[in-house]
Amino acid sequence: xxxxxxINPISPLAMTxxxxxxxxxxxxxxxxxxxxxxxxVYRQGIAHAQPAKITVPPIVKRLxxxxxxxxxxxxxxxxxxxxxxxAHKGIDFDDIESxxxxxxxxxxxxxxxxxxxxxxxxxxxCGFCETAQMGLIRSLTAEEIVAQWWAAKHIEGIHIxxxxxxxxGEPLDNLDEVFRAIExxxxxxxxxxxxxxITISTVGRVDGLRRIKQQVQTHGWRKLGLALSLNAPNDxxxxxxxxxxxxxxxxxxxxxxxELREVRGGRKIMIxxxxxxxxxxxxxxxxxxxxxxxxxxxxxxxxxxxxxxxGLLNIIPYNPIRNSPWPAPTEAQVEEFVGWLMxxxxxxxRRRTKGRSTMAACGQLGTEEIRKxxxxxxxxxxxxxx
Ligand code: SAH
Numbered sequence: 001x002x003x004x005x006x007i008n009p010i011s012p013l014a015m016t017x018x019x020x021x022x023x024x025x026x027x028x029x030x031x032x033x034x035x036x037x038x039x040x041v042y043r044q045g046i047a048h049a050q051p052a053k054i055t056v057p058p059i060v061k062r063l064x065x066x067x068x069x070x071x072x073x074x075x076x077x078x079x080x081x082x083x084x085x086x087a088h089k090g091i092d093f094d095d096i097e098s099x100x101x102x103x104x105x106x107x108x109x110x111x112x113x114x115x116x117x118x119x120x121x122x123x124x125x126c127g128f129c130e131t132a133q134m135g136l137i138r139s140l141t142a143e144e145i146v147a148q149w150w151a152a153k154h155i156e157g158i159h160i161x162x163x164x165x166x167x168x169g170e171p172l173d174n175l176d177e178v179f180r181a182i183e184x185x186x187x188x189x190x191x192x193x194x195x196x197x198i199t200i201s202t203v204g205r206v207d208g209l210r211r212i213k214q215q216v217q218t219h220g221w222r223k224l225g226l227a228l229s230l231n232a233p234n235d236x237x238x239x240x241x242x243x244x245x246x247x248x249x250x251x252x253x254x255x256x257x258x259e260l261r262e263v264r265g266g267r268k269i270m271i272x273x274x275x276x277x278x279x280x281x282x283x284x285x286x287x288x289x290x291x292x293x294x295x296x297x298x299x300x301x302x303x304x305x306x307x308x309x310x311g312l313l314n315i316i317p318y319n320p321i322r323n324s325p326w327p328a329p330t331e332a333q334v335e336e337f338v339g340w341l342m343x344x345x346x347x348x349x350r351r352r353t354k355g356r357s358t359m360a361a362c363g364q365l366g367t368e369e370i371r372k373x374x375x376x377x378x379x380x381x382x383x384x385x386x
Contacts, residue, residue, distance in 0.1 A: 009053030012038050013150070014142035014180055017189035024051050035189070042190035045154030056147045059155060060095070070102030070110060073156060079120070079144060094120040094137060098148040098167055100158055111161040116148045118178055119169025124203050125243045128231070128274060130321045131168045139173065142180035149191055162197040166227070171200050172208030179215060186220070199225030201272065206248040209256045217263055227270035227314075228257065232280055233288035241279070250292060258295050268312050269296065276318040277329045281337050289313070290344030297345065313341060314349045 007027050012020040017038045024034035029051045037052030047054050061076035079094040099115040122129070123136035148167075152160055163185065165171040171178045182198055185191045202208060215221050230250075232238035238245040257269055271293065275281050293313065315338055317329050329337075334350065341348045 005050050007051055009048065009051050011054050011143065012041055012052045012190075013054045013056075014146045014184045016184055016187040018187075020052070027051070038189060042150075045150075054147075054150070056150050056155070057096075057144070059151060067102070069104045072102065073100040073158075074098070075100075075151065075156065077148065077151060079140075096120055096140065096144070096148070096168060098152060100152050100156060100160070112158050113162040113164055114149060114152050114160045115164050115167045116145055117167035117169050118145060118165050118171040118174050122169045123173060124170045126203065126229075126231075127241050128276060128318060128321065128324075128326070133321065136169075136173075139169070140177060142177045142184065145177065145181035146184050146191070149185060149193075153191070160191075160193065162199070163193055164199045164201060164225075164227070166199075166201045170203055170205070172202045172205040172212075175208055175211055182224070194223070195220060196223035196225065199227050199270065201227035201229060201270075203229050203242055203244050204248055204253045205244065206252050206256050209253075209260065213256070213260050213263055216260070222264065223267065225267075225270070226260065226264075227272055228253065229272045229274070230289070230292075231272065231274045233285035233292070237280055237285075241276075254292060254295060261296065271296075271313045272316060273313055274316045274318050275329050275334060275337055276326050277333055279326060281329060281333055283340050286337055286340035287344060290341060290346050293346055297347075312347050312349060315341075 007029060010020070010023050010027070015023065017035060020038050021031045021034045024037075025031065033051060037049045040046040040049035041052045041054055047056065057077040057079045059075045060078045063074045065072045074097060076095050076097050079096060081094045096117045098117060101113045101115060103111050103113060105111055117140065119139045120137035121134035122131045124132055126132045149160060149163065152158055165178065178200065182195075185193045185198065186195050200212070212224070212226065216224055229242075230238075230253075232241055232245070232250075235245060235249050238250060261267070261269065273280070273289065315334060317334050318326060320326065320328055338348050338350055
């Protein structure tokens with residue numbers, strides 16, 4: 001028996017290979033053994049390969065839906081929960097949801113995007129979002145975020161090309177763990193997801209966006225993708241839909257995004273717009289959105305190359321939440337709104353809603369049982385966890 005067989009195994013989840021090698025060295029395990037263990041966990045999907053051992057929360061529910069681009073899969077992992085407040089209510093687990101979304105790209109190559117959760121529930125309180133109705137239960141650890149990738153890749157058996165933080169939760173409410181997870185997921189010796197294939201989506205916490213501005217100026221982080229859920233044409237509507245807007249309004253958001261655009265060398269920032277009939281779909285709304293987008297629409301000159309446009313608007317048809325006061329937009333309403341925006345010179349992407357019937361679409365994450373646990377107050381006034 002060698003020393004690597006002898007020791008208590010270590011979990012490399014949320015570690016880079018280098019970090020894992022260092023942790024193993026502390027226990028007297030050589031780097032060769034450590035690297036092999038790491039590769040077996042990440043590349044071959046072996047959960048226990050001395051000196052590495054991971055525990056991945058089991059998949060307790062799984063839904064599939066056929067879409068024109070392929071099979072969309074939602075899976076629910078059950079995390080252990082030692083929160084006694086919950087235990088006395090007879091609830092001793094946390095469920096989180098992830099969605100694997102197939103996409104056929106321009107080259108007609110099929111890719112898969114994994115939509116990950118960063119929290120159980122969410123504290124942001126957006127009125128149109130299913131997850132928000134739960135309140136925040138807790139934030140996920142980096143290990144729990146990476147375990148969603150591991151489950152998609154090695155339990156579902158699907159190669160993941162892109163990762164978007166658009167599942168349950170507000171990633172900027174949990175930025176330390178989100179950064180740690182991304183550091184691990186981009187390690188070439190492990191999951192090997194390119195930084196440019198990872199996108200953080202936010203309601204627009206300006207304090208968190210400032211931290212991202214610092215982070216993208218460090219080595220290897222420059223190409224991190226960013227998305228902002230704008231969802232409104234003006235502060236009046238945004239205050240109503242997204243309580244956080246009362247703290248950081250659309251002007252403040254525009255300012256920080258312009259700064260980010262500079263440090264990111266003109267890379268596009270995705271602007272998400274959930275189209276809700278009777279709320280944000282009027283023609284004057286299209287004009288206001290176009291006006292707000294103006295600073296991002298100019299081409300930039302970076303590194304001597306013309307990079308094109310810094311902003312891209314994604315129109316997402318509203319997917320009604322349970323007991324929704326609003327209906328879904330009709331096809332005609334979506335087309336009409338897209339038309340107005342294009343007339344204003346905005347680049348618009350129409351995002352098809354996937355997995356509507358399985359409740360797998362963005363913003364639909366939140367299961368019936370866990371929604372009942374709405375006891376954590378909204379914390380939109382909380383500072384970012386730095
Ligand atoms: N908190 C982050 C990430 C989670 S939401 C954020 O807000 O960006 C991911 C996306 O789904 C956001 O763009 C959000 O606006 C959108 N969304 C939320 N509820 C939705 C719904 N009911 N129908 C369609 N999109 C929704």
